[in-house]
Amino acid sequence: MKRKTFVKLIGTGVLGVGLHPWAYAFQKTKGTNHMVCKNAWDALCGNIAAVYKTDAFHYIEPVVGKPHVLIYGDSISIMYSSTVRECLKSKANVIRLFKNGGASQDFIAHMDKMQEAMFQPTLEAGWDFKWDIIHFNIGLHDLKYLKGKNLNKSGKQVASISDYKTNLHNICKYLKTTWPDAKLIFATTTPVPEHAKGRFVGDSIKFNAAALDVLSKYPDIAINDLYAFTKPNVEHWAQGPGDVHYNALGSSEQGKKVAQAISQHL
Numbered sequence: 001m002k003r004k005t006f007v008k009l010i011g012t013g014v015l016g017v018g019l020h021p022w023a024y025a026f027q028k029t030k031g032t033n034h035m036v037c038k039n040a041w042d043a044l045c046g047n048i049a050a051v052y053k054t055d056a057f058h059y060i061e062p063v064v065g066k067p068h069v070l071i072y073g074d075s076i077s078i079m080y081s082s083t084v085r086e087c088l089k090s091k092a093n094v095i096r097l098f099k100n101g102g103a104s105q106d107f108i109a110h111m112d113k114m115q116e117a118m119f120q121p122t123l124e125a126g127w128d129f130k131w132d133i134i135h136f137n138i139g140l141h142d143l144k145y146l147k148g149k150n151l152n153k154s155g156k157q158v159a160s161i162s163d164y165k166t167n168l169h170n171i172c173k174y175l176k177t178t179w180p181d182a183k184l185i186f187a188t189t190t191p192v193p194e195h196a197k198g199r200f201v202g203d204s205i206k207f208n209a210a211a212l213d214v215l216s217k218y219p220d221i222a223i224n225d226l227y228a229f230t231k232p233n234v235e236h237w238a239q240g241p242g243d244v245h246y247n248a249l250g251s252s253e254q255g256k257k258v259a260q261a262i263s264q265h266l
Helices: 003-012 034-045 048-052 075-087 104-118 161-178 203-215 226-237 248-263
Strands: 068-072 093-096 133-136 145-147 183-187 222-224
Touching (some): 075 248, 104 161, 133 161, 203 226, 226 248
Parallel strands (some): 068 133
16 A cells, blocks of 8 residues: 555544544654643533532543453433442443533544643643453443533433444444554443333333444443343432432442443453
């Protein structure tokens, strides 16, 4: 292949996924300055830790020699991230996404933003490691219905099953292309209870079935079935009737399950 042709292919992305220049940056990296990294992380996270009242967004100084683990997900994962970090503190550097991951359509943009904000070469003296494990979930924000910006069952669903599957395909290709050596673990979407605002009972089942259909094309991606783990305990773990979120016990138990799924690949 001629050099010009190769450069052109790089510029247009791989497998239909638009990759940023940092994905192909071969510049020699400098040492990491963790004060620089902490300042960048705090700016990236903003006040989200105060919004969710959790230490999951506290800056973690990666320890050299330990595997690097990323948790990507919505508010369910935000509330179990601290437990995962505590369970694996002697085994891995556990870092979660800097915000609520939202719907599948937002995944790649969020990952790119974190990469550009925190890693060399775009952040001088920034992080220079690669992810060893990425535990990710999208679904609960795809299946919801909105009228304007508000949850409303008479509104429009954020993503159809077809769009969700397309987005998940693109996410898998993006992750496998950008971090080819990382172990990927997909967590199924947790249950929607009766009388949930803006969400219908049973939609988690439909979206999980769609996800598993997509993931059947990627047999090396592990499945962490948080739906099956959570479903029998919803009554005791839910924050309240019709609430898709979980109390401290529920989040803790989910965190232990996620830590167990990750530890199998450390």
